[in-house]
Amino acid sequence: MKSFxxxxxxxxxxxxxxxxxxxxxxxxxxxxxxxxxxxxxxxxGWIALAIAGIATVLMxxxxxxxxxxxxxQPFFSYASLIVSKPVxxxxxxxxxxxxxxxxxxxxxxxxxxxxxxxxDHTPVEVVSxxxxxxxxxxxxxSRAGLFRLNMLFLPLIIFILLFVLVVNLKWIDVSNLLPVFxxxxxxxxxAVHTSSLSYIGISIVLFYMAFVDRPHKAPKAAMIxxxxxxxxxxxxxxxxIMVFGHAATSHLLFxxxxxxxxxxxxxxxxxxxxxxxxxxxxxxxxxxTVMAFDIAILALRSVFKRIKKMTLVLFLSPTMYYLSMVPNxxxxxxxxxxxxxxxxxxFSFTTTIVLIVIAKIRGVGSNDKKTK
Amino acid sequence: MTKRLSRVMGSFLVLILLSSCWxxxxxxxxxxxxxxxxxxxxxxxxDGEYQLTLTNQFAVPPGLGTPSQGGSGxxxxxxxxxxxxxxxxxxxxxxxxxxxxxxxxxxxxxVIVSEEVAAIPELFANVMDVFIRNRDTRRxxxxxxAKGKAMxxxxxxxxxxxxxxxxxNKILENSLSKTGEMKPVKVGDIHEFLLLRNSFVLSExxxxxxxxxxxxGSVYKGSDNKVxxxxxxxxxxxxxxxxxxxxxxxxxxxxKDKLTAYSIRExxxxxxxxxxxxxxxxxxxxxxxxxxxxxxxxxVIIQDKGVIQALEKEISNKVTEIxxxxxxxxxxEIGADIFNFSxxxxxxxxxxxxxxxxxxxxxxxxxxxxxxxxxxxTEVRSDGVVDESKNKxxxx
Numbered sequence: 001m002k003s004f005x006x007x008x009x010x011x012x013x014x015x016x017x018x019x020x021x022x023x024x025x026x027x028x029x030x031x032x033x034x035x036x037x038x039x040x041x042x043x044x045g046w047i048a049l050a051i052a053g054i055a056t057v058l059m060x061x062x063x064x065x066x067x068x069x070x071x072x073q074p075f076f077s078y079a080s081l082i083v084s085k086p087v088x089x090x091x092x093x094x095x096x097x098x099x100x101x102x103x104x105x106x107x108x109x110x111x112x113x114x115x116x117x118x119x120d121h122t123p124v125e126v127v128s129x130x131x132x133x134x135x136x137x138x139x140x141x142s143r144a145g146l147f148r149l150n151m152l153f154l155p156l157i158i159f160i161l162l163f164v165l166v167v168n169l170k171w172i173d174v175s176n177l178l179p180v181f182x183x184x185x186x187x188x189x190x191a192v193h194t195s196s197l198s199y200i201g202i203s204i205v206l207f208y209m210a211f212v213d214r215p216h217k218a219p220k221a222a223m224i225x226x227x228x229x230x231x232x233x234x235x236x237x238x239x240x241i242m243v244f245g246h247a248a249t250s251h252l253l254f255x256x257x258x259x260x261x262x263x264x265x266x267x268x269x270x271x272x273x274x275x276x277x278x279x280x281x282x283x284x285x286x287x288x289t290v291m292a293f294d295i296a297i298l299a300l301r302s303v304f305k306r307i308k309k310m311t312l313v314l315f316l317s318p319t320m321y322y323l324s325m326v327p328n329x330x331x332x333x334x335x336x337x338x339x340x341x342x343x344x345x346x347f348s349f350t351t352t353i354v355l356i357v358i359a360k361i362r363g364v365g366s367n368d369k370k371t372k
Numbered sequence: 373m374t375k376r377l378s379r380v381m382g383s384f385l386v387l388i389l390l391s392s393c394w395x396x397x398x399x400x401x402x403x404x405x406x407x408x409x410x411x412x413x414x415x416x417x418x419d420g421e422y423q424l425t426l427t428n429q430f431a432v433p434p435g436l437g438t439p440s441q442g443g444s445g446x447x448x449x450x451x452x453x454x455x456x457x458x459x460x461x462x463x464x465x466x467x468x469x470x471x472x473x474x475x476x477x478x479x480x481x482x483v484i485v486s487e488e489v490a491a492i493p494e495l496f497a498n499v500m501d502v503f504i505r506n507r508d509t510r511r512x513x514x515x516x517x518a519k520g521k522a523m524x525x526x527x528x529x530x531x532x533x534x535x536x537x538x539x540x541n542k543i544l545e546n547s548l549s550k551t552g553e554m555k556p557v558k559v560g561d562i563h564e565f566l567l568l569r570n571s572f573v574l575s576e577x578x579x580x581x582x583x584x585x586x587x588x589g590s591v592y593k594g595s596d597n598k599v600x601x602x603x604x605x606x607x608x609x610x611x612x613x614x615x616x617x618x619x620x621x622x623x624x625x626x627x628k629d630k631l632t633a634y635s636i637r638e639x640x641x642x643x644x645x646x647x648x649x650x651x652x653x654x655x656x657x658x659x660x661x662x663x664x665x666x667x668x669x670x671x672v673i674i675q676d677k678g679v680i681q682a683l684e685k686e687i688s689n690k691v692t693e694i695x696x697x698x699x700x701x702x703x704x705e706i707g708a709d710i711f712n713f714s715x716x717x718x719x720x721x722x723x724x725x726x727x728x729x730x731x732x733x734x735x736x737x738x739x740x741x742x743x744x745x746x747x748x749x750t751e752v753r754s755d756g757v758v759d760e761s762k763n764k765x766x767x768x
Binding site for chain 2: 118245272
């Protein structure tokens with residue numbers, strides 16, 4: 001297949017900044033307020049979200065810094081410089097597998113949730129398959145196209161999310177926020193852990209940095225990008241608590257959908273705002289899945305240099321589809337997501353830190369910085 | 373050749389995936405359910421399970437012509453269908469088979485539960501589960517209790533509205549501007565109350581065939597899982613004032629032995645709880661009222677010095693009396709914390725709340741033992757557009 005001719009494979013710093021929130025905002029946003037609320041008391045969950053958020057912002061900064069010290073080099077090549085080729089191969093391979101898992105998980109959750117709320121009779125396999133086909137279409141094209149798609153989608157996603165919050169202002173009860181600071185340390189730790197799972201996907205920075213035209217400006221941009229989902233999540237969480245109260249929030253499967261359903265504006269069209277909400281949510285999941293798929297291809301191709309992109313796409317999509325259909329019911333999907341999230345968070349954090357530390361000790365990469 | 377073949381295959385795939393929708397239901401085939409009534413069936417209890425009768429009110433669009441067309445020609449705008457069984461969901465499916473339409477719950481506005489159902493332990497919560505759990509039903513559905521048969525409420529024939537459920541919904545929305553009639557409780561609120569095992573008040577209605585009457589409130593006690601008592605309209609007013617709901621409307625009192633009506637424009641309340649140990653709980657309720665004199669049978673000239681203060685004092689006394697009556701009823705007669713003071717404790721005195729949470733309005737019953745004081749601050753803003761509507765000499 002001919003690649004898109006005008007698609008220039010360089011991306012700007014702003015495009016990287018947009019890619020991060022597009023990647024992070026995904027399937028988790030629907031159930032996030034519940035999983036945080038069950039671990040905490042009153043409105044304390046936002047603290048956990050903020051702590052995990054700050055840690056993630058720091059992590060993003062470190063990743064960007066690490067990748068920026070090897071300008072225009074893909075992950076595999078600078079990882080080989082730091083920790084020898086075989087180790088770098090294993091690392092890249094694990095990243096590829098994790099991102100395949102993320103894409104598979106997203107495909108399944110999208111199918112499952114749409115079936116729950118939108119299509120009663122359509123089998124989840126069909127919903128997921130149709131979604132996967134669109135994803136494949138997007139991945140098969142140029143990478144620059146993906147970034148433009150992010151640029152197009154993200155403002156809309158943010159706008160609709162904020163709109164849902166604003167129209168709920170009528171229903172909020174500020175006193176629902178009380179009591180504050182009553183959660184014990186254990187509760188906070190659990191909630192921080194849960195919230196950190198909702199920020200996965202940031203390791204795209206390690207890979208996409210190679211395409212950024214001005215890498216030295218990227219760390220700051222990446223931090224700004226990362227703070228967008230954090231602010232949205234905290235706002236969304238507080239609104240759920242204020243509208244439904246803590247007890248109901250911790251027992252609603254998808255509090256964010258209920259927030260959209262709660263809207264009752266005069267004029268029948270706005271009574272079904274959840275329809276619009278579902279559209280933007282699907283867009284959010286779409287960008288996440290596409291980027292996860294793309295990173296998987298990128299990582300595999302840097303290890304197996306001879307394989308063509310299209311061959312990989314054709315091989316990976318059935319694999320993902322099969323993986324996504326492994327869990328049988330909603331509880332197994334949750335377990336799948338938890339395991340995947342934990343491994344991804346731990347692996348990407350440790351890899352980054354290990355790489356930075358070894359690079360410092362061996363003094364690799366510092367030369368590149370000076371020549372710049 | 374292969375290229376052409378793949379194109380043909382691709383087109384077929386697109387055709388199959390994009391041409392139709394599994395879940396398409398034409399709008400004419402949907403049965404819009406706008407009201408539901410839940411009664412205890414006449415069979416009572418069978419095999420240890422309560423038999424319920426569910427009545428669905430479907431909107432029938434041909435009967436809903438616009439008034440100017442006048443073409444509705446005596447058709448009713450609605451259709452009530454009932455069926456009995458044990459599981460509400462099973463009954464609803466059964467009802468779907470009786471009509472030629474797919475039941476559609478997204479436009480459901482009101483659910484009416486008969487007092488019989490509400491008085492059986494656990495049953496009310498079980499009934500509500502369907503509405504909380506189902507993804508089609510909104511959390512904004514209003515829930516009311518019917519005195520007598522709930523089915524009868526859905527059979528009201530209002531004179532100016534074609535669909536009873538819509539009429540009831542409108543009345544519930546407008547009831548905000550009347551005293552003694554309460555804000556309708558919504559499914560979402562009930563979910564919260566049931567989760568926290570709090571007590572709450574649902575409005576109670578009855579019908580006389582053409583109109584809806586407010587009877588007062590039914591008190592649902594969280595720890596007993598059932599409705600255990602009722603409040604009359606006076607108690608309801610006290611309840612609303614204490615809980616700080618947006619009450620508007622008249623309070624009738626006597627000033628110098630003559631009836632005088634004060635209209636509340638704005639009311640709010642503040643609850644402050646002072647607690648050192650569970651045995652000594654002091655609850656201070658401050659109610660603030662703002663309003664105007666609407667009607668007097670005597671002679672009130674507000675410009676006279678001290679009159680406003682005297683009026684305010686009278687009103688405050690009257691309101692304090694009403695509030696204290698409600699409190700006494702809740703504490704002694706019913707024994708349920710309808711004012712949701714436990715939530716206030718939870719929010720402001722978390723440690724104490726944790727200790728007494730299990731014994732609040734049951735068990736040790738700290739609620740009944742606590743001291744509740746009511747302070748009322750009234751402001752009379754104006755007295756209408758005249759200072760005197762009749763000559764004093766006629767009166768005296």
